[in-house]
Every structure is written in structure tokens, then in C-alpha cells.
Amino acid sequence: MNKILLLFIFLLGSLPFTISFQNPTLSPENLAEKAKSKSLFNGKDLTGWHVDVPKMDNDPTARNPFITRNGLLVSLGTPGGHLITNDSYKNYRLEIEYRFADKPGNCGALVHVSTPRALYEMFPQSIEVQMMHENAGDFWCIQEDIVVPDMEKRRGPKEKWGVNGDKLRRIPNLTDGSEKPLGEWNAMTIECVGKEVKVWVNNELVNHGFDATVQQGQIALQAEGAEVEFRKVLLTPISKLKD
Structure with missing residues (x-):
């Protein structure tokens, strides 16, 4: 026994x-x-972030489009601008849960953010991961660049590629139907490791870029016309480069 x-x-x-x-x-x-994971949103206020909204520069009546409501971080959509982390990050996994609060529209999460208002006196130098309804996971190059397989098929004629002005800055994602129905929460994961950026939407890999021209920077969320609610913005450092 x-x-x-x-x-x-x-x-x-x-x-x-x-x-x-x-x-x-x-x-x-x-x-x-x-x-080591940490929430970039404390559920109460915008501690750790700062607002960059051009219209607020000279218009004292302009509203701040970034608020907290019922424990959520909310982008009201207008006036246009960005909510930017005070700190910069390198080699990390960013998990975001978001939904359009009213009508579908446009928004985005920007990684490797540096110079503010570098494009059209509005968008900071960065690589944008699109959240626009039915386009979640697209890359937009904003004074930075990134490479994907089948570049000419996905981005268009090579001679028109660019990172500013009227150049072809958009790199469409790989899938259709990855997003949840309107009103439901979407889970977006962005993994930035070295010169690579990978994006998942609701656990489906939707984009994978490499040879990015930047490897670190701040993180930003957009106000770009549509009201969007965020209930999770979680960052986990990745301690070493993966194979």
C-alpha cells in the first residue's frame, strides 16, 4: 500500500x-x-497616452475624439487624429479587441510610430494595420515601407509604389471574411519582431510583412471617421527573435 x-x-x-x-x-x-504582459489601457483614463489632433491646435471648442466610457477606450471618429503611447516598443505582441459602436467605417492601429503628422499634416510616420470594416489587416505605408510576397499582384505596379503622396501605399490583406458581424468584438493580434510584422484577425493570419524599414516606435490608434470601442489593448514583450 x-x-x-x-x-x-x-x-x-x-x-x-x-x-x-x-x-x-x-x-x-x-x-x-x-x-511581462501589460495592458496599455487601464480601464479608467488615458494614462500612458497622448492625443495628437490637428484641429485641437487652434480651436478651443474642438472635442477630444478619444474618451473612456463604461470601462472602454473609445475613438469617436471625429475630429481626425491619433492617440499615441508615450513609450516606444520593440519586439512585442499587441492584442486588441475592438468593434464599431454604431456604423461601420474606418480606423487603424499604427506600429513603429515616430514623427507626428509626417503625411498630409495628419498621419504619423509608421506602418498602419488597417481596421477599416471588411479590410482589417491591410498594411498602409506611412513614410515607412514593408515587403510582402507577391508584391506587384497585391500592391500594384512597382513604379507606383511609395510611402507618401499619391503613391501606392496600401498592401491588401490575404483573406476575406475574417471579421465578425457588425456589433461583435473582433480580436486583432499584431506581432512585431525585428523587421517582420504579422497580423491575425480572429485567430486567422491575414498579413505577413518583412524587411520593414523600421523596427521600433510608439503605438497609435486612430480617429478616422467612425466610432470604435476598444476593450483590450494588451502588449506582451517578445524576448528574442523567432525563427
């Missing part, structure tokens, strides 16, 4: 190791990374 009990205790004690070995999500490296 004592031998059976000792064998049971031994097996029970080894169980966590066995699960950890078989399930990558419980590996020591992933557990360490998860422990």
Missing part, C-alpha cells in the same frame, strides 16, 4: 512538468513573456 501511495505522489509531482513540456503555451519562456 505504501509503495502504491509513493508511486501516486511521484506521478502527481511530475505532472506539471509533463504538461509544460507538451504544451508550448506553458513553456518557461512563454510563461516569462506572459508575466
